[in-house]
Amino acid sequence: MANIGIDIGSQNTKVAILEDRKILALAKVPTGFDQQVSVKKAIKLGLDKAGIGMPDSAQIRVTGIGRKAVPDISTNEINETMSAAKGAFFYFPSARVVIDAGAENVTVMKVNEQMRVLDFATNDKCAAGAGSFVESMTKALGTTIDDFAKSALQRTEKININAQCVIFAESEVVSLVHSGASRADISGAIHEAIADRISALVRRVGLEKDVVVMGGMANNVGFIDALEKALDVNVLVATDPEYACAIGAAL
Amino acid sequence: MTEVKKYPEEPLKTWNKAKELRLKYFTSYAKAHETGGLRFCGSAGSLNSIQQAFGRDVFILGSEPYSAHAAFFSDFARKCQEACESRGIAHDLCGYMKNYWGGILINQFILPTHEIVPWPKADVMWTQHICCTHAKWYQYAGELEGGVPEFGIDFNCRIGHTMTDRDIDYVLEQVLEGIEWVEKVTGRKFDDELFIEASLNELAANSAWGQAYEYNQNIPAPIDEKSLYSFFPFNILCPQWAETSALFRELRDELKDRVDRGIAAVGNERFRILTDGPPQWAMLQVYRYMEKVYGAVTLGSTYTAYWGTGWDVAEDGSLIAAKIPTREEFAQLNREARLRKYIAWKLSKQEAYSVTFTGCHPRKSALMLKIMELWKLDGAIIHLNRGCEGSAMGVLENRLDIIKAGYPVLTYEGNMGDVRDFDYAGTIRKIENFFENLGLEKLIKGG
Ligand code: SF4
Numbered sequence: 010m011a012n013i014g015i016d017i018g019s020q021n022t023k024v025a026i027l028e029d030r031k032i033l034a035l036a037k038v039p040t041g042f043d044q045q046v047s048v049k050k051a052i053k054l055g056l057d058k059a060g061i062g063m064p065d066s067a068q069i070r071v072t073g074i075g076r077k078a079v080p081d082i083s084t085n086e087i088n089e090t091m092s093a094a095k096g097a098f099f100y101f102p103s104a105r106v107v108i109d110a111g112a113e114n115v116t117v118m119k120v121n122e123q124m125r126v127l128d129f130a131t132n133d134k135c136a137a138g139a140g141s142f143v144e145s146m147t148k149a150l151g152t153t154i155d156d157f158a159k160s161a162l163q164r165t166e167k168i169n170i171n172a173q174c175v176i177f178a179e180s181e182v183v184s185l186v187h188s189g190a191s192r193a194d195i196s197g198a199i200h201e202a203i204a205d206r207i208s209a210l211v212r213r214v215g216l217e218k219d220v221v222v223m224g225g226m227a228n229n230v231g232f233i234d235a236l237e238k239a240l241d242v243n244v245l246v247a248t249d250p251e252y253a254c255a256i257g258a259a260l
Numbered sequence: 261m262t263e264v265k266k267y268p269e270e271p272l273k274t275w276n277k278a279k280e281l282r283l284k285y286f287t288s289y290a291k292a293h294e295t296g297g298l299r300f301c302g303s304a305g306s307l308n309s310i311q312q313a314f315g316r317d318v319f320i321l322g323s324e325p326y327s328a329h330a331a332f333f334s335d336f337a338r339k340c341q342e343a344c345e346s347r348g349i350a351h352d353l354c355g356y357m358k359n360y361w362g363g364i365l366i367n368q369f370i371l372p373t374h375e376i377v378p379w380p381k382a383d384v385m386w387t388q389h390i391c392c393t394h395a396k397w398y399q400y401a402g403e404l405e406g407g408v409p410e411f412g413i414d415f416n417c418r419i420g421h422t423m424t425d426r427d428i429d430y431v432l433e434q435v436l437e438g439i440e441w442v443e444k445v446t447g448r449k450f451d452d453e454l455f456i457e458a459s460l461n462e463l464a465a466n467s468a469w470g471q472a473y474e475y476n477q478n479i480p481a482p483i484d485e486k487s488l489y490s491f492f493p494f495n496i497l498c499p500q501w502a503e504t505s506a507l508f509r510e511l512r513d514e515l516k517d518r519v520d521r522g523i524a525a526v527g528n529e530r531f532r533i534l535t536d537g538p539p540q541w542a543m544l545q546v547y548r549y550m551e552k553v554y555g556a557v558t559l560g561s562t563y564t565a566y567w568g569t570g571w572d573v574a575e576d577g578s579l580i581a582a583k584i585p586t587r588e589e590f591a592q593l594n595r596e597a598r599l600r601k602y603i604a605w606k607l608s609k610q611e612a613y614s615v616t617f618t619g620c621h622p623r624k625s626a627l628m629l630k631i632m633e634l635w636k637l638d639g640a641i642i643h644l645n646r647g648c649e650g651s652a653m654g655v656l657e658n659r660l661d662i663i664k665a666g667y668p669v670l671t672y673e674g675n676m677g678d679v680r681d682f683d684y685a686g687t688i689r690k691i692e693n694f695f696e697n698l699g700l701e702k703l704i705k706g707g
Binding site: 074088089090091125126127128129130131133213 | 644656663668669671672673683686689690692693694696697
């Protein structure tokens with residue numbers, strides 16, 4: 010019997026359809042303003058991909074920051090730290106620290122071997138550690154997220170982004186461009202700033218191996234490289250990191 | 261849905277008396293000039309009885325509790341905050357101070373009835389310095405009000421039960437100088453008889469608060485933190501009034517009666533919480549949410565336990581409501597010795613000044629852990645308060661110390677004076693994550 014996990018994030022709504030812990034389909038659509046509509050779209054996309062019909066509503070579970078917005082689709086909800094822990098364990102049962110870095114929210118959790126969340130820390134009212142930060146810097150530099158992330162690995166000179174706020178960081182980036190800094194160095198500095206913010210959250214819950222990174226930011230090679238340097242450990246990244254919470258909800 | 265034991269609940273009988281006293285307090289300050297009285301203003305609990313000794317018609321405004329009360333009316337507080345910011349005052353200064361300065365700037369003072377009256381200009385600023393903001397607070401307030409004379413007393417950070425004779429002398433010398441100063445600027449004389457009367461009331465109120473507070477060690481707790489917030493400010497606003505000690509004694513007796521009869525503040529109580537400094541005043545409904553949805557009751561804090569309360573700290577760190585001197589003990593002394601005794605009592609029995617507002621985190625952690633043990637608490641919720649550097653200093657270290665002792669801790673961000681720094685939906689999400697990760701199911705579907 011298939012189960013559907015839905016993760017309603019601030020930017021994308023992700024759906025994971027699983028049967029006996031096997032992924033049948035993964036799908037995502039932009040969340041937009043109307044979560045009901047985007048959830049329906051994402052479910053349809055997933056079901057089409059999986060080639061199955063709509064299961065019973067009891068088999069649908071919702072998580073993420075928009076989870077309260079769709080009570081007529083699923084009354085079953087699971088909070089985002091629990092779904093993240095389950096998603097991380099699905100890929101890596103050795104996970105002890107889980108970093109879920111999405112577009113607006115970053116949550117760092119400490120979990121035990123029974124998958125229980127022992128402690129967690131979030132970025133609160135600051136987006137400087139999240140994906141939207143990278144996105145806005147990418148826009149300021151007129152490039153794509155992928156190119157921007159890769160260019161961080163080509164960094165030759167160490168420069169710092171001092172501002173902690175997306176808006177101020179953007180004007181700092183513009184000043185760096187005008188002062189002749191290379192895109193690679195600026196990208197390196199931005200990813201380092203993000204990694205510093207997130208590693209501070211990791212230290213708040215306590216660094217322990219293995220560290221698993223999930224959420225859209227886990228696809229960003231520049232960020233992963235900077236995070237490994239900031240934490241001084243190798244981190245584990247799932248195959249489809251942005252779906253990990255949806256998978257956790259489906260389990 | 262989880263079944264939990266339902267304790268009987270009853271409304272607090274003394275609640276309305278607290279409401280009446282609050283209205284009387286703020287109104288009498290606002291109207292002081294109508295009867296020829298004087299307005300003294302400063303940080304709350306700046307040795308009130310000394311100020312009261314300059315006349316029964318001296319009305320004292322504790323500016324932090326006033327600003328907290330203003331914060332409760334979030335639209336009004338927003339106007340105050342924005343008035344400061346449009347004058348170029350930085351957003352991240354003390355949230356209370358900005359509600360106070362903002363009130364002067366918009367010439368509005370809010371009463372508990374929500375009635376807004378013109379800003380009542382102070383005649384004298386008499387204050388203590390417990391954090392680095394205070395001196396500037398009243399200096400600038402005085403300037404904005406067109407020039408108000410200010411006297412500041414520096415409290416050193418060793419106050420609390422570790423205070424030494426030298427520390428008492430340090431404060432006493434400033435007080436003696438301050439008395440001369442007030443006599444000069446007001447033309448009034450310090451009245452020793454009035455001081456004795458006021459100070460005995462004050463110490464009795466502070467001690468009765470401790471006695472009332474101890475009843476929350478009971479399971480179920482007879483009073484919750486939200487209600488404690490409505491009573492405890494009198495410890496620092498007008499403890500020198502006879503009504504305050506009477507109110508606290510009545511509250512104490514009522515809590516005893518509730519404990520004897522098993523009456524709970526929250527019938528669903530199943531998880532007992534400690535919190536720390538000033539909360540997000542405009543969003544106290546988060547406490548209600550925790551109670552209703554999870555049966556999690558916040559029933560104490562370093563704020564309500566320590567600010568203004570008279571505690572004796574036993575060898576093992578236990579807290580016992582402090583004994584107070586008798587009238588004879590006070591009356592037989594000369595002025596200086598009497599002031600010394602009063603100052604020593606006030607400062608040695610009140611840990612809050614030293615631990616809540618000076619970032620002395622090992623002592624604060626120790627006190628938090630002691631309350632957690634004695635009050636049989638299950639976890640803590642700490643406010644990462646952007647609005648008060650004094651009470652926010654060291655809180656992340658406190659968090660680590662409490663976690664190390666085996667208790668779960670949730671943190672949330674906010675600003676006690678300014679709701680614009682608070683994310684209600686985000687905080688509710690955190691609360692849900694916190695309790696559900698602890699295995700507490702919702703008592704109400706959907707929450
Ligand atoms: S202790 Fe907090 S409330 Fe008091 S003046 Fe300092 S910052 Fe403001």
